[in-house]
Amino acid sequence: MSHAVDFGxxxxxxxxxxxxxxALAGLRANEARYFKNKYDHVFxxxxxxxARSTVDWVSHILEKERGIVISSPPLEATEFQVENIRMAYVFYESxxxxxVMYTIxxxxxxxxxxxxxxxxxxxEELGAFKFARQKSKLAGTIRGTYFVIKNEY
Incomplete structure (x- = not known):
């Protein structure tokens, strides 16, 4: 059953x-606050x-683009569109x-x-990446990184 993430x-x-x-709940709330403030979207x-199709789409992109298979089980996911951007999120037990930010x-x-x-x-599967640190009132210290998608999905 789906539920709106309350960042308050x-x-x-x-x-x-x-x-x-x-900490994961704080990270999820941080994302919810961002989309509410920037796009007036309820996360x-x-x-x-x-949300199997969302989890599968994200997993497919990871494997095809970089050969990455996440070992942790997924707990929650969401997929939505804001403006001309298709967004997908998967939150894992780890x-x-x-x-995935995918401009249409x-x-x-x-x-x-x-x-x-x-x-x-x-x-371990993300060991090749360098992570930048960001402070968040909701999530403490978030470490993040990204890569550009080269193919069509």
Whole structure:
């Protein structure tokens, strides 16, 4: 069952099995606040088991572009469009958040972003990436990186 993420009151609902559930909930709330402020979009997530097509699309892009297979189980996912950008997010049990920003227009920006929750180690499958740090009132210290998508999906 889907639910809107409340960034006023951070909740771990749907993320309870994560060892860094509080930090992951803060990271999820941070994303919800961004989309509400920038696009007036309500960030709504659903269990990964109910969002299989979103999880599969993100996994397909990771594997085809960089040969990356995430070992942690996905907990929640969402997919939506703001302006001409298709967005997808998957939140994993390890505390990892992956988003795909895919501009629908030809020649637009397309990228995969990785964010690590406060307190989690860099997953082995992402060991080749360098992560920048960002402070967040909701999520503590977020470490993030990205790569540009080269192919069409």
């Amino acid at each position: 009151t951070v909740s771990t609902v749907g993320l309870e099995s994560s060892p860094v559930a509080d 709504t997530v659903e269990p990964a088991s109910e 505390g990892l958040s992956i988003n 227009d030809d020649g637009g920006k397309r990228a995969v972003g990785f964010k690590l929750s406060d307190g989690m180690d860099v997953p």
